[in-house]
Every structure is written in C-alpha cells, then in structure tokens.
Amino acid sequence: MYYVGIDIGSTASKVSVFDDQELIFNIVMPTGWNSVDTSNKIKEELDKNKIDLENAKVVATGYGRISVPYADKTITEITCHGKGAYYLAGKDMMTVVDIGGQDTKIINIENGRVTNFLMNDKCAAGTGRFLELMANTLGVTLEEMSYMALKGEDLNITSMCTVFAESEVISLIGSGAKREDIARGVINSIIGRITTLLNKQGIRGDVYLTGGLCELASFIQLLSEKIDRKVNTSSLARYAGSIGGALLAKNI
C-alpha cells in the first residue's frame, strides 16, 4: 500500500509518497493557473513512478485541495503541516512557522498534534509572494535577493501592502539606494511581520520553519537573529504539508 500526500499551494504543488515502511520520494512543481490541471499532472507523475492509485490512499491539502478528484480525503494545510513538521523534527513541543505563497501560519504543536494556530491577514503582506514580487522588482531571484540582504544595511520599507511596497521599492531604486540595502529592507519587513505573528501566538518549544523558504540560509539567519532563537529547518521542510498529508492517509 502507498500513502500519498498532495499539497496544492498557491505557488507550488508538492507530492510525498510513503510505502508501508518509509518516505520513498517527493515531487515539487509550479501550481500554474489551474489546480485541476495540476492535479492531473500529479497523477501522470505518480503513474510514471509506478504508484497505482488503486493501491494507494491519497490525502489532498493546501488551497487547491478540493481540486484533486482522486483524493480519498481532504485535510487542511494546518493539520498537515503540523503532522509533517513533527515527522521531520520529532520534537514534542514545537512552534512551526510556515511561509507559504499566499499565507503565513504559526502552528503550535504538542506531541505531534496541533494545539493552536494563527494565520496572517487576508493579503500578501508577510508571505512568500511578497518576497517574490520584490525580488522581481529588484531584477534578481529570490535566492540572490536573500544573499544580497546579508551584505546590506537595513533600510526601512514602510508599507506592508505588497502593491504599495512595490512602488516604494521602485522609488528607492530611483533615488539611488543600494540594491543590497533595499534587499535587506525587504527581508526585514517580512521578518518583522512574522515576528509579530510569532509573539502574538507565543513561541513554545523549538521554532521550525516550513514552506518554500526553508533553503534560504540568509533568510533563516536573519530571522533567527531577529527572534533571538535558533530557527530549525531541513531541505525537506518545503514538503511538510504533503508529508503530513501522506502520514494522515495512513489513518484512512
């Protein structure tokens, strides 16, 4: 029997597959504009990897979870991320920071179960989308922007609104500010937002980062400095949602 977790996020879709023993592989792909198409592509990928859906339990999660017709069950990304992060970190008491494409979540976990959670406001402020757009405006990739930020001096980006922040960055470029400083300002603005959410929700146990930014070392370093705590993560942390989904599929 195979256990499949499919996490269709606003930007990226992730798939994790377990057999009866262990995690056998993960796939990530862009979600694109149509999550039904994406779920079909995922099905093709599963076929290619010889995963027979007749012999599998599938849990779909993420904002596109309703667009997976072959899922046996849908579970919210909050519960899945909690489960996945617990699998990856294995700490009884932890606080997960999940930075997604369209929202940021703080999830408290005790003994593998979600006890409480908080999500950001209903806009792109403080999300991965915000960083992506700002990197675009600066004409660099997300990785490059994050690296540039380490070499820059903090510069205050006052606007939390993604659209306003974009015009603010454009005027900063126009006024001759250094790109490194702007990059630092952009990263600090999102880190400030995440810190507020973390403090509001309360940090309990180890902090663990999941989502698409889990491999941005410079981002992790700056976040860790700001909250004055170690930020744990792993290269698999972007799959926390799909891993959690696959693990929860075992209960079906």
Add this chain to the structure above:
Amino acid sequence: MIELPKRFDEYEESRREGFIKIKELKDKGVNIVGTFCTYAPTELIYAAGAVPVSLCSGNQDIIAQAEVDLPENLCPLIKSSYGNAVTERCPFFYFSDLVVGETTCDGKKKMYELLKNIKDVHVMNLPQSQLNEHDFEYWKAELIKLRRVLEEKFNVEITDEKLRESIKTRNRERKILLEFYELGKLNPAPISGFDLNSAAEAVAFRFDREKAYEEIAMRTLELKEKYERELKGKKTNRPRILITGCPTVGVRKKVIDQIEELGADVVGFESCSGPKEMMELVDETMEPIDAIAKKYLNIHCSVMTPNPNRFKVLDEMIDDYQVDGVVEVILQACHTFNIESYNVKNYVANVKNKPYISIETDYSEFDLGQLKTRLNAFIEIL
C-alpha cells in the same frame, strides 16, 4: 397620505412585500419605532402604543453606497444599516416615525448624526460602565427622557400601569425565546445552529407578535419531543461550538452555516443575537423605570468597561451547553469586541481549557476561502 419609496417598482419581490406589509400597518395608524440594538428598551415603546422593529442590516450589496458618505474602515453593520436607510431599501426605517439609537460605539453615535438629516432620531446616552451607582442613575435619567420623548411624539401618556403590562408581555416573550435557544443544551442538538439563530432573529421583524412567539413556543415543544423520541442517548462525533462576539446578522451563512457544513454543531450563542438579552428578565416587583434601567444596564456588551458579566456568562454557557470549542466572530473595525477578544481568548483557553479561535470578517464574500481553511483547521483540532 403614506407614500411608497420613489424607486419601489425596481425592488425585488421580497423587499416589495416587506414594504407593503408595513404600509398596511401605517395605513391603520400604527406608530412604528425603529431600533438598532438590544439596548433599546422595547417596554417603553410598547407602552407608548407604538411598535418597535429592528432595522435592516447585514447585507453587503448596500455597503458601496454607504461608503459614499461613511469611511470604508468602519464596521460593516453600521455601514449596512446606514446604506439601507438612506437608499430607502429598509421598509422598517422608511416607515419609522421615530428611530431610537444608543451610543454603544463611536461609529454608531456619529452615524446617527447623519441619519438625523433624514429621520427623527432619538439617541440614548449609554454609560460606559455598569458597575457604579451613578451609571444606573445616568441610564435611568435617559429612560425618563425617552419616556417623555415618546409621550410627546405620539401624544400619549405612558402610565406605570401600561409599563407594568408591557414588562410582563416582554418577559413572557423573552422566556419563550430563551427556551428555544436552550434547545442547544440538548446533546445531540435537535436543530442546527443556523436554523436556530435564523428563526429566533426573524421574530424581531414580525408584527403579529403573539402568533410569532406562539410559533416559536410550538417549535420548541416539537423539537423537544423529537429529541426524546429520536436523539436522546445517541452519540455523535460532531464537536459542539459556542459562538461569541459581534452580532451574527450578515455572517450567519459564512460562519455558522460553514462551521456546520464542515462537521461541527453550533449549539450556543453568546452574542447580541443570542440569548444574551433574554437571560435577565425585567424585575416585575420593582418600580417600572428602575426595573427596566437595571435590566438593560446589565447587558454584557463589550462597549461596557470593564465587562465582567460576559466572562460569567461564558463560564456558564461553556458548561451548560457542553461546548468543545469557542469561535469568536469579530466584525471588521469593531474595536471593543476586537480588543476584548484578548481577555476572552485567555479566559476560554486558560481558565476553561477549551480551544478558541477568533475570526475577523465583514459581509463580503472575498474571504470565504481563507475563512473556510481557518474554521476547518479549528474543527480538525477539536
């Protein structure tokens, strides 16, 4: 001659019906008093021979028109009330001879000033606190003033005898509605929270009071029988939810119905639209004005500072309704409920040890997806 609004012919059918119904009353010479809130002392209005009626709110489609005059960053309930009033979409406002508002919050009290341009609006000044002797005296003076305003407006005398009579009738009505709401204490619940809340609120828009309350009493009886017959002793794995916070009008579908669709039962309402106003009756043995003042001042709304009774009621309701989790509904820009939610969260989570989530929303549909994810995840925790 009592005229219908100029654009009456363009209204949808249900709205036209609403207008016709209340026009029939007006044609018979009945005086109508529009009210906004549970603080409106209906006993005085009935004793003046007039009929109190709740004014329309909760619809998103009128908000854009309200925002022509009002700021966008204002509670949707105020914007919606105002929009329906000024565009002649609310039959109750349109045919009101007088509107009685209370200074519950800054948004409302300044909105009344604008409404005064088109309607006779009497504003009652509500004290900020309910704990001091002078709060009571202040509120009592406001009731005496309202009594005089109603007497002059409708050219009647509000005798103590008439007041005593309307106190008795209103108390009877409160008991009927409270008993209906208390069906939620049954486990499993014999009626959905959505239906319970909708039916209970619909009474405020009925003019055939006796019949309306009789129907509620009958329904209570039927549902109790249904419980005894079909449900008693049956176990369900649907978690039981208590709603607290702002009025549910306008968000009933997107919050309450959604929670129930996601697999939980909404069993209790600790909100304006719930049994809050019915829990304490007007004391029938006291001087009428004193008794009315005491009852209304004790309403545990977040506009009171401090607001200890809300926590007492939360304590009782979480136990009596066997609640598994608490969902607080906060309307965008409602500062008093939004700030008080800090204490409510701590109380529910740390004293009552129950999961708590607060939802900040308005009457629009743009946050349906996010709301669904939050509520779904909350139910998964339970």
